[in-house]
Amino acid sequence: MSQAFDPRTGYDESGVMAPKAYDAILLASFGGPEGQDDVLPFLRNVTKGRGIPDERLEEVAVHYRKNGGVSPINAQNRALKAALEAELAARDISVPIYWGNRNWAPYVPETITEIYNAGHRKVLMLSTSAYSGYSSCRQYREDLGVALRETGLEGKLEVDKVRQYFDTPAFVTPFMEGLSDSLAKVREQLRSSGNPEGEIKIVFVTHSIPTSDAQAAGPRDLVANLETDLYSAQHLAVADAILAGVPSAAGLEHSLVFQSRSGAPHVPWLEPDINDALAQYKDEGIAGVVVVPIGFVSDHMEVLWDLDTEAKDSCAELGLAFHRVPTPGTHTDFVSGMVDLLSERLAGPDGTALKSGRSSVAELGPWFDVCRPNCCAKVMRDGTVKPTIAAVDSEVGVPAP
Numbered sequence: 001m002s003q004a005f006d007p008r009t010g011y012d013e014s015g016v017m018a019p020k021a022y023d024a025i026l027l028a029s030f031g032g033p034e035g036q037d038d039v040l041p042f043l044r045n046v047t048k049g050r051g052i053p054d055e056r057l058e059e060v061a062v063h064y065r066k067n068g069g070v071s072p073i074n075a076q077n078r079a080l081k082a083a084l085e086a087e088l089a090a091r092d093i094s095v096p097i098y099w100g101n102r103n104w105a106p107y108v109p110e111t112i113t114e115i116y117n118a119g120h121r122k123v124l125m126l127s128t129s130a131y132s133g134y135s136s137c138r139q140y141r142e143d144l145g146v147a148l149r150e151t152g153l154e155g156k157l158e159v160d161k162v163r164q165y166f167d168t169p170a171f172v173t174p175f176m177e178g179l180s181d182s183l184a185k186v187r188e189q190l191r192s193s194g195n196p197e198g199e200i201k202i203v204f205v206t207h208s209i210p211t212s213d214a215q216a217a218g219p220r221d222l223v224a225n226l227e228t229d230l231y232s233a234q235h236l237a238v239a240d241a242i243l244a245g246v247p248s249a250a251g252l253e254h255s256l257v258f259q260s261r262s263g264a265p266h267v268p269w270l271e272p273d274i275n276d277a278l279a280q281y282k283d284e285g286i287a288g289v290v291v292v293p294i295g296f297v298s299d300h301m302e303v304l305w306d307l308d309t310e311a312k313d314s315c316a317e318l319g320l321a322f323h324r325v326p327t328p329g330t331h332t333d334f335v336s337g338m339v340d341l342l343s344e345r346l347a348g349p350d351g352t353a354l355k356s357g358r359s360s361v362a363e364l365g366p367w368f369d370v371c372r373p374n375c376c377a378k379v380m381r382d383g384t385v386k387p388t389i390a391a392v393d394s395e396v397g398v399p400a401p
């Protein structure tokens with residue numbers, strides 16, 4: 001396979017970037033509060049620029065308040081960072097990992113300043129988000145575009161990102177193992193409640209997003225050939241890939257549903273909501289469900305609250321057996337697969353990538369490294385688009401198309 005990398009841009013026509021001698025890795029994530037006093041400031045960060053009153057934020061705050069004001073996400077990212085460091089060390093790859101968040105300390109601008117001050121100049125970013133879309137991909141690119149501008153590091157620090165990885169064995173394999181285990185557990189629950197033949201449904205679930213964001217996701221030419229929006233299509237591809245690896249799932253019904261809707265009621269978001277879907281399954285004669293949270297990388301608050309609390313309660317009220325599959329977290333296959341993903345891009349001493357080829361086990365993959373103009377674009381309220389990295393359209397203040 002010979003690739004024509006443009007010497008000016010460093011990437012080829014399909015958006016695959018040439019390997020580089022990156023000297024630091026940035027693990028980018030959402031961030032979460034670490035105590036009761038952090039909860040409101042965190043929620044103000046998440047909803048910045050949308051003028052949502054504190055009274056409304058206090059409603060969402062309840063989820064965090066019941067957990068001591070702590071989101072599990074930061075501890076999970078510390079654990080992931082440590083696991084990635086161990087795997088890099090085991091492979092004799094001596095590139096340090098730094099961690100920066102969008103909504104809580106350590107914030108991305110502080111982290112990139114630290115990276116620069118430590119003498120690094122070429123950074124490869126890995127985010128804790130596997131799919132395409134504004135919230136899942138572009139917003140992380142904007143975080144860096146804006147941070148480079150804010151810190152004055154634009155043109156001094158180069159930041160690229162690894163491809164979206166929904167389709168990789170790293171992401172998909174842990175869900176296969178979890179689905180197999182959870183199916184056995186729900187089967188056992190049905191057996192012990194005297195309904196051994198009860199029908200089980202596999203419920204894949206992800207974060208709902210506004211339908212306008214879903215429709216704006218991805219490059220136009222690719223999206224034109226899909227039967228649904230790209231965000232949904234990638235999730236359906238992941239669901240199919242997981243099912244293909246779990247023999248005990250053969251013949252069972254499955255669906256893709258959505259969770260964690262927020263925003264104004266009149267704005268349409270992807271549906272159905274998981275709780276509405278569960279009630280419908282009960283009416284259709286389903287006896288138990290296995291919930292597979294394919295939208296997320298770790299068991300953070302959206303998983304603990306919306307699935308393990310609300311969806312589980314819905315099942316208890318409806319009399320449905322329930323089990324939830326774990327997210328990849330620090331599963332060894334996920335960690336080693338993420339290091340494979342980084343290794344596709346890290347140049348060895350001879351300039352070639354540490355890992356050749358790009359693993360992909362789902363339709364639509366492997367994804368590209370560099371986004372085309374307006375990929376997943378969102379027009380800000382003032383009519384501009386934000387600066388980004390890993391793309392061609394990174395001018396601030398440019399009116400949206």
Ligand SMILES: CC1=C(CCC(=O)O)c2cc3nc(cc4[nH]c(cc5[nH]c(cc1n2)c(C)c5CCC(=O)O)c(CCC(=O)O)c4C)C(CCC(=O)O)=C3C
Nearest residue numbers: 030032046060071072073129135136207209262300301302
């Ligand atoms: C696609 C997607 C992911 C997956 C990709 C990724 O992982 O990045 C994700 C992750 C997460 N979302 C999270 C939390 C929140 N998301 C919110 C609001 C929103 N999410 C959206 C989408 C997504 N979100 C959208 C379109 C909104 C509304 C507009 C906006 O606000 O941008 C709000 C405000 C609530 C409200 O307004 O009701 C909160 C508190 C946490 C932290 C959990 C923890 O603390 O453990 C995580 C990992």
Ligand SMILES: [Fe+2]
Nearest residue numbers: 135207260302
């Ligand atoms: Fe969210």
